[in-house]
Amino acid sequence: xxxxxxxxxxxxxxxxxxxxxxxxxxxxxxxxxxxxxxxxxxxxxxxxxxxxxxxxxxxxxxxxxxxxxxxxxxxxxxxxxxxxxxxxxxxxxxxxxxxxxxxxxxxxxxxxxxxxxxxxxxxxxxxxxxxxxxxxxxxxxxxxxxxxxxxxxxxxxxxxxxxxxxxxxxxxxxxxxxxxxxxxxxxxxxxxxxxxxxxxxxxxxxxxxxxxxxxxxxxxxxxxxxxxxxxxxxxxxxxxxxxxxxxxxxxxxxxxxxxxxxxxxxxxxxxxxxxxxxxxxxxxxxxxxxxxxxxxxxxxxxxxxxxxxxxxxxxxxxxxxxxxxxxxxxxxxxxxxxxxxxxxxxxxxxxxxxxxxxxxxxxxxxxxxxxxxxxxxxxxxxxxxxxxxxxxxxxxxxxxxxxxxxxxxxxxxxxxxxxxxxxxxxxxxxxxxx
Amino acid sequence: xxxxxxxxxxxxxxxxxxxxxxxxxxxxxxxxxxxxxxxxxxxxxxxxxxxxxxxxxxxxxxxxxxxxxxxxxxxxxxxxxxxxxxxxxxxxxxxxxxxxxxxxxxxxxxxxxxxxxxxxxxxxxxxxxxxxxxxxxxxxxxxxxxxxxxxxxxxxxxxxxxxxxxxxxxxxxxxxxxxxxxxxxxxxxxxxxxxxxxxxxxxxxxxxxxxxxxxxxxxxxxxxxxxxxxxxxxxxxxxxxxxxxxxxxxxxxxxxxxxxxxxxxxxxxxxxxxxxxxxxxxxxxxxxxxxxxxxxxxxxxxxxxxxx
Numbered sequence: 001x002x003x004x005x006x007x008x009x010x011x012x013x014x015x016x017x018x019x020x021x022x023x024x025x026x027x028x029x030x031x032x033x034x035x036x037x038x039x040x041x042x043x044x045x046x047x048x049x050x051x052x053x054x055x056x057x058x059x060x061x062x063x064x065x066x067x068x069x070x071x072x073x074x075x076x077x078x079x080x081x082x083x084x085x086x087x088x089x090x091x092x093x094x095x096x097x098x099x100x101x102x103x104x105x106x107x108x109x110x111x112x113x114x115x116x117x118x119x120x121x122x123x124x125x126x127x128x129x130x131x132x133x134x135x136x137x138x139x140x141x142x143x144x145x146x147x148x149x150x151x152x153x154x155x156x157x158x159x160x161x162x163x164x165x166x167x168x169x170x171x172x173x174x175x176x177x178x179x180x181x182x183x184x185x186x187x188x189x190x191x192x193x194x195x196x197x198x199x200x201x202x203x204x205x206x207x208x209x210x211x212x213x214x215x216x217x218x219x220x221x222x223x224x225x226x227x228x229x230x231x232x233x234x235x236x237x238x239x240x241x242x243x244x245x246x247x248x249x250x251x252x253x254x255x256x257x258x259x260x261x262x263x264x265x266x267x268x269x270x271x272x273x274x275x276x277x278x279x280x281x282x283x284x285x286x287x288x289x290x291x292x293x294x295x296x297x298x299x300x301x302x303x304x305x306x307x308x309x310x311x312x313x314x315x316x317x318x319x320x321x322x323x324x325x326x327x328x329x330x331x332x333x334x335x336x337x338x339x340x341x342x343x344x345x346x347x348x349x350x351x352x353x354x355x356x357x358x359x360x361x362x363x364x365x366x367x368x369x370x371x372x373x374x375x376x377x378x379x380x381x382x383x384x385x386x387x388x389x390x391x392x393x394x395x396x397x398x399x400x401x402x403x404x405x406x407x408x409x410x411x412x413x414x415x416x417x418x419x420x421x422x423x424x425x426x427x428x429x430x431x432x433x434x
Numbered sequence: 435x436x437x438x439x440x441x442x443x444x445x446x447x448x449x450x451x452x453x454x455x456x457x458x459x460x461x462x463x464x465x466x467x468x469x470x471x472x473x474x475x476x477x478x479x480x481x482x483x484x485x486x487x488x489x490x491x492x493x494x495x496x497x498x499x500x501x502x503x504x505x506x507x508x509x510x511x512x513x514x515x516x517x518x519x520x521x522x523x524x525x526x527x528x529x530x531x532x533x534x535x536x537x538x539x540x541x542x543x544x545x546x547x548x549x550x551x552x553x554x555x556x557x558x559x560x561x562x563x564x565x566x567x568x569x570x571x572x573x574x575x576x577x578x579x580x581x582x583x584x585x586x587x588x589x590x591x592x593x594x595x596x597x598x599x600x601x602x603x604x605x606x607x608x609x610x611x612x613x614x615x616x617x618x619x620x621x622x623x624x625x626x627x628x629x630x631x632x633x634x635x636x637x638x639x640x641x642x643x644x645x646x647x648x649x650x651x652x653x654x655x656x657x658x659x660x661x662x663x664x665x666x667x668x669x670x671x672x673x674x675x676x677x678x679x680x681x682x683x684x685x686x687x688x689x690x691x692x693x694x695x696x697x698x699x700x701x702x703x704x705x706x707x708x709x710x711x712x713x714x715x716x717x718x719x720x721x722x723x724x725x726x727x728x729x730x731x732x733x734x735x736x737x738x739x740x741x742x
Contacts, residue, residue, distance in 0.1 A: 248734040362550035406443030
């Protein structure tokens with residue numbers, strides 16, 4: 001079976017994988033940060049007091065690597081002010097009070113047969129679609145590689161290797177047609193003949209669903225991958241599916257490949273066929289809430305409303321952690337007054353029992369971090385160089401290649417804060433302080 | 435409402451340093467029982483003294499000399515004590531054991547910075563000091579109370595005694611150090627460690643194979659060579675010590691090969707009948723060098739990095 005070297009096997013904890021996606025009621029208030037994507041923040045095109053409809057453009061992309069934002073609800077813009085973003089920083093956000101009518105702007109349906117690739121890219125760009133796997137890189141940029149980079153394969157990433165999260169799993173099960181349709185659009189845009197849908201072998205239902213489909217077009221292949229974290233990491237996925245290694249510091253397009261998330265493909269389908277911009281997504285709520293599940297939510301919905309919808313927390317659990325994203329790479333939240341953004345894949349609530357904190361001790365050189373690092377780095381050495389402030393030696397150990405997947409820190413028996421130390425190394429190098 | 439904040443990853447494996455030490459300790463224990471059964475109750479006191487004195491020296495040096503956090507509960511000092519006792523003669527005096535523990539823990543480990551920073555395997559340093567300080571008692575062997583020579587001693591000194599059978603070697607019906615004689619019990623312990631993924635095959639397998647191959651070159655029986663002396667204990671429990679072995683797989687194979695080669699050279703060309711202890715100690719010195727030259731290629735920096 002296709003695989004990559006390194007990685008770990010944390011408990012999968014995918015308890016919500018068999019729960020049907022539900023659409024939650026409209027939020028009373030939507031908080032839409034202007035920076036929900038990699039690249040420059042969008043610029044508001046509405047002012048306080050304006051009435052907006054669902055799907056109306058409220059902030060426009062500034063520059064090539066940026067994305068449009070659309071109103072997730074209909075109502076009145078009540079403020080444009082600095083608000084907390086799930087990443088932990090404050091960003092300027094547009095706040096819209098919902099009138100609860102959900103009046104939409106008119107969506108312009110398209111016939112993709114009649115569209116040229118550049119027109120499809122334009123639709124994707126206007127719809128504000130970004131990578132919905134977490135990094136939120138603007139999709140139109142990924143789909144516009146420079147002329148000299150010849151793309152020959154598209155991989156749809158359905159691995160969802162983070163424990164607990166099941167939203168992509170549900171989307172591909174429930175909206176198979178849209179996902180496959182989105183993949184075909186991506187292939188058309190890039191003029192690619194082979195598309196792959198990569199699925200970890202723990203999602204048996206998806207694999208059997210595809211094998212039972214009447215006849216998938218010859219050009220789309222289902223690739224069954226070993227269940228392992230981080231199977232869904234872009235470079236590891238390309239290595240597993242195509243046996244190609246993306247060179248250090250380069251992008252997938254340098255090895256002729258583009259990777260897109262399941263939900264991104266679905267969003268592309270909806271943007272092109274239905275004319276619907278990106279203003280909602282499916283997220284997983286897992287862990288210690290009364291009713292965990294997979295929810296279709298509007299971008300900008302506050303976490304407090306989602307937790308209320310799920311029946312609230314299971315009471316009286318010590319050391320409660322609210323994690324935006326999965327438990328391996330997610331960010332803990334200190335308040336529920338934070339909105340769902342485009343790259344928000346789930347909310348995991350853990351207690352002290354699952355998320356124990358340990359005091360770090362000396363490295364015993366067991367080499368586990370080296371064995372599991374999917375980038376073949378040497379976490380323990382980078383960490384020690386940081387601790388001993390031997391910064392000038394760091395460049396020999398490529399800390400910038402680290403994707404912060406957390407495998408090393410997960411495995412470390414001495415519970416050293418490896419990822420934190422490597423993040424520090426990366427920051428120091430990026431700020432040119434070394 | 436209060437929430438806990440922490441950096442990712444938010445879940446960690448259950449494995450800890452303490453559990454690793456405990457697992458190795460458990461894996462070694464059956465062999466200790468065999469040693470006590472075979473060599474008498476005094477060897478039990480030797481083991482107990484070794485373990486307790488190692489923990490004592492660790493406590494004293496951390497608490498009063500280096501004034502750092504006392505970490506005796508991580509179990510590493512107790513494990514060092516057990517391993518050192520395993521390569522001592524069953525008749526050694528208890529005060530001599532304490533001297534060994536002092537060198538093992540204070541000189542070889544704590545003076546270098548404590549757990550994770552020692553260059554040499556502490557247990558083997560303790561044994562090496564005792565062997566050179568008290569050569570007579572350290573090379574006096576007995577079985578069931580009867581003084582006799584070890585199998586390797588018989589070979590080395592070309593004694594007239596009958597060499598033991600493979601079965602006796604395997605079960606441990608031979609004179610030798612307290613914990614090294616019963617290969618079957620040691621191997622069972624090693625299987626447990628493989629199963630728990632605490633040790634990997636790289637060091638033990640290359641060590642044992644190298645000893646076999648080079649023994650043939652010296653016209654020795656390869657099976658006899660690995661079943662007698664400390665090869666099994668050394669290959670599976672001493673050379674695999676995390677701190678004093680290389681970080682990378684290629685380096686581990688080099689270490690295993692070096693240990694095996696030096697063992698055979700010492701056995702056949704050196705003054706001692708057994709060479710495992712010195713072979714491992716010599717290879718320990720080379721570990722930083724081995725690590726430097728076996729640094730793996732990072733992802734995306736070479737095309738052919740699929741070998742290991």
